[in-house]
Amino acid sequence: MSTTRFDYVLCLADNPLILGQRLSEWCGHGPVLEEDLALTNVALDLIGQARLLLAHAGKLEGKGRGEDQLAFLRAESEYRNFTLVELPNGDFGRTVTRNLLFGAYQLHLWEALQRSRDSELAAIAGKSIKESRYHLRHAVDWTVRLGDGTEESHARMQAALDLLWPYTGEFFAADALDEAAAADGFGVPAGSLQGPWEDTVRPVLGEATLRIPEPTPFRSRGKGGMHSEHMGHLLAEMQYMQRTYPGLQW
Amino acid sequence: MVTEAQAWDALRAVPDPEIPVISVCELGIVREIRADANAVTVVVTPTYSGCPATEVIATSIRDALLQAGVEHVDIETRLSPPWTTDWIAPEAAERLRAYGIVPPSGVAPAGPRPLHFVPRLACPRCGSQQTERLSEFGSTACKATYRCLDCREPFEYFKPI
Numbered sequence: 001m002s003t004t005r006f007d008y009v010l011c012l013a014d015n016p017l018i019l020g021q022r023l024s025e026w027c028g029h030g031p032v033l034e035e036d037l038a039l040t041n042v043a044l045d046l047i048g049q050a051r052l053l054l055a056h057a058g059k060l061e062g063k064g065r066g067e068d069q070l071a072f073l074r075a076e077s078e079y080r081n082f083t084l085v086e087l088p089n090g091d092f093g094r095t096v097t098r099n100l101l102f103g104a105y106q107l108h109l110w111e112a113l114q115r116s117r118d119s120e121l122a123a124i125a126g127k128s129i130k131e132s133r134y135h136l137r138h139a140v141d142w143t144v145r146l147g148d149g150t151e152e153s154h155a156r157m158q159a160a161l162d163l164l165w166p167y168t169g170e171f172f173a174a175d176a177l178d179e180a181a182a183a184d185g186f187g188v189p190a191g192s193l194q195g196p197w198e199d200t201v202r203p204v205l206g207e208a209t210l211r212i213p214e215p216t217p218f219r220s221r222g223k224g225g226m227h228s229e230h231m232g233h234l235l236a237e238m239q240y241m242q243r244t245y246p247g248l249q250w
Numbered sequence: 251m252v253t254e255a256q257a258w259d260a261l262r263a264v265p266d267p268e269i270p271v272i273s274v275c276e277l278g279i280v281r282e283i284r285a286d287a288n289a290v291t292v293v294v295t296p297t298y299s300g301c302p303a304t305e306v307i308a309t310s311i312r313d314a315l316l317q318a319g320v321e322h323v324d325i326e327t328r329l330s331p332p333w334t335t336d337w338i339a340p341e342a343a344e345r346l347r348a349y350g351i352v353p354p355s356g357v358a359p360a361g362p363r364p365l366h367f368v369p370r371l372a373c374p375r376c377g378s379q380q381t382e383r384l385s386e387f388g389s390t391a392c393k394a395t396y397r398c399l400d401c402r403e404p405f406e407y408f409k410p411i
């Protein structure tokens with residue numbers, strides 16, 4: 001049972017960790033200074049949430065692995081994040097579209113995890129949800145502004161949504177780990193988040209005058225450890241310092 | 251031996267590293283202090299998960315207590331209940347404003363359905379109500395960036411959370 005809990009918390013940690021890494025790539029490259037700061041502030045929050053979860057996972061595992069070892073010294077197939085969060089940022093519109101799709105998921109996940117039987121996990125959820133509301137609000141504002149904006153911004157937002165939407169199917173595909181964690185009162189059944197997520201996302205996309213793509217049978221499998229071709233490049237950069245100087249501390 | 255009251259006094263002089271006009275106690279992050287024979291335990295709650303000041307704050311707290319004569323300092327982190335801007339001391343609000351940061355007002359976004367609502371804030375420098383929000387985030391995650399349309403100065407807003 002403790003392996004289930006460790007794996008489950010690790011899974012939870014990898015999404016904010018990898019998206020935090022992606023968003024931090026915007027540092028110094030934002031379209032305007034204010035948005036450069038906003039994206040990197042969101043990145044910092046996500047990395048902070050990942051640190052809390054990784055430290056907790058390390059305690060559950062009980063083998064002395066800390067947050068740095070878990071964040072930086074695993075092999076690609078051991079990362080359990082959704083494929084969506086590892087995809088390249090693309091333009092600003094694609095970045096905020098992903099922040100909307102993932103941010104709405106994360107909000108409802110934290111909401112449910114506040115009732116976890118694991119009091120530490122519930123506390124992390126209770127803290128993180130407050131931050132996630134601001135992240136989502138930022139993504140909603142920009143999605144509406146750009147989607148219902150100029151011809152150019154609308155076209156870019158629609159292209160971003162067409163590209164990213166199929167990857168959201170993975171959010172709600174149940175696997176054995178989710179089921180075990182949910183049965184234990186520790187986690188959340190993946191499918192239970194789909195309704196609330198759609199209720200949050202669809203009206204925003206409607207207001208942004210964006211068309212939701214038709215469902216496809218495509219399923220990404222990042223959560224199962226089968227990542228896209230982009231993940232290795234991301235990890236090479238993220239892990240460089242710990243691989244080169246093992247045990248390095250700032 | 252240093253008493254709990256003396257330890258609180260020592261920490262009231264520790265400024266927040268990002269906003270030095272308020273102390274870590276006024277910020278509401280020191281939740282509890284326990285003192286015994288030669289050790290003091292300080293329970294601290296982080297503001298934002300990603301706040302880079304958290305580690306500096308822990309070091310400043312430790313240094314202040316060692317300076318006050320405590321032999322051994324333990325710092326514990328407590329996540330629940332999560333930090334809220336409601337814990338910022340009321341007397342610190344005016345100091346924030348004088349420093350150019352509008353103190354938090356209203357309520358934090360509550361529901362999953364975000365509101366398209368931007369609170370109208372008075373400029374902390376000239377008092378004008380003609381201000382606009384430039385960004386939901388600022389130099390730190392806890393603040394939003396605004397601009398005064400009359401005196402043209404930018405200012406920050408400590409967001410309610």
